Amino acid sequence: MRNLYTLLILIPLLSACAPSLIVSLPTAQPAPNVRLVQAQSVDLPTRDWRDVSPTNTPAETAPSAQTPTPACLQGGPRSKPQHTLTVDLDYEQRVLQVSHIMRYRNFTRAVLSDLAFIVEANEWARAFELLEVMVDGQPAQARIAINRLDVELPQALFPGCESVVEMAYTLRLPRVGQGLAAYKGYLGYSERQLNLAYWTPYLAPYNGQGWTVHEPRAIGEQMVLEQADWDVTIRVEGASEALVLAMPGRVEKLGAMTWRAVLENARDFPLSMSEQYRVLQQHTPSGVILEMYAFADSVRSEGIDGAQHALRVAAQAYAQYESLFGRTPYGRVLVVQGDFPDGMEFSALVFVSSNWFYQFRGGYDNYLTVITVHEIAHQWWYARVGNDAAHAPWLDEALATYSEYVYYEEYHPTLKDWWWSFRVGWYAPQGFVDSTIYEFVTPRDYINAVYLRGVQMLQNIRNDIGTQAFFRLLEEYARAADGRIGTPRLFWSLLSPEQYAATTNTRGQFLRLPQVLEAGSGPTPAP
Helix, strand or coil, rough: CCCCCCCCCCCCCCEECCCEEEECCCCCCCCCCCCECCCCCCCCCCCCCHHHHHCCCCCCCCCCCCCCCCCCCCCCCCCEEEEEEEEEEEECCCCEEEEEEEEECCCCCCCEEEEECCCCCHHHHEEEEEEEEEEEEEECEEEEEEEEEEEEEEEECCCCCCCEEEEEEECCECCCCHHHHHCCHHHHHHHCEECCCCCCCCCCEEECCCCCCCCCCCCCCCCCCEEEEEEEEEEEEECCCCCCCCCEEEEEEEEECEEEEEEEEEEECCCEEEECEEEEEEEEECCCCEEECCCHHHHHHCCCCCHHHHHHHHHHHHHHHHHHCCCCCCEEEEEEEEECCCCCECCEEEEEHHHHHHHHHCCCCCCCHHHHHHHHHHHHHHHHCCCCCCCCCHHHHHHHHHHHHHHHHCCCHHHHHHHHHHCCCCCCHCCCCCCCHHHHHHHHHHHHHHHHHHHHHHHHHHHHHCCHHHHHHHHHHHCCCCCCCCHHHHHHHHHCCCHHHHHHHHHHHHHHCCCCCCCCCCCCCCC
């Protein structure tokens, strides 16, 4: 497919054991000098996830004309939440003490009385302990239940106004579990690895009538996250000097066991660490640094180096997707060998399971290639372009899975038929692509409907409107929802009326609600 894409100049050779990128960072702005006090914590009933869907957004409540509005920031670019974290980690005990400051500007049109956070770490028994909360220097009441933390504001937060929330909490990491729980090993530890992903409270998106916090499920994901800016300092005790941190962003080592990272435009802040990592590095033609963090067992006894292979295909895929879908906001992207099943995507960092390294015997017709490429694609279809992972999971998972096929078309065209058979045909997938995660009993049924039927639908759309128009659609969707939360209606609205009509049979075949645009008052842009 080189005739369709303006790709690929020769990617530089691998540089084994290259160090992580270390740069000088600007001095952090000092946090407000306020003292935290004990918050009052009570149980909250679990909120019905259907009440807070961002895909069905009513008009927001504007301030009453009779309500005095304080003088606040007006105009200027839409700001993101600013998170500043100071972390003390006991590496031997796997316990973190966290001071977390969030500066938030209300860019909605609503007068807010509370802020809601998604706290996935609280889904593990005794893992998350909220100690203290203050808002704008005043004690604040906080209520936490399952994966939701509500913080009451001492005074109403008007549009354009800012508020500073300070939290202190303890995080006790769980051991990577078994069964379905093992798939969440991105938050936990193994004998040789400690992973921190979805570990902090994340401000939930506001959708006009409330905060979007979905009920957790073991199948699929339920996170809906806006982009934010992160400034994280971590001090580690109880580890040897061999400790290596896989930490995205611009990283500065402040001392023997202290690091600081600044990561902007990120939906989350992930990191991983081990005393056994070896690090490989490669640059894309555009200058993005790809780093691979792997263990010695990624090299098989036959001398086959799975880590170098994974890094090579990650760099190829990254360069291709930049050409097709545009740039991501990250200058470094990390690939980490994970001691838990399958793979998982985060902002500027992805995990690929050790299982796929152990099975690797060379070549490109294998899961190590497939999963590495899939997780890299999520830097576009998750990190750059968000979506509701509970109600419209196909918008990231089907697009990331189809991006696998696009990779094989470009680099290994003789394996295109293998990919369709191995990845899709073998499972004879059934189900509606526009299903929510709450409709499935098994992970296999979820994958079949959302991922695999999803790529069949995308291939049909490509046949309906033509290859050039199809890739133009993906590029326009990536641009329209860049840094925001995309919706199915936004995706379909980017088709011309003639193209939309041409997809009628495809929508009828794959969607439970095929009249996507006709179902409401019109196309819904990204919020």
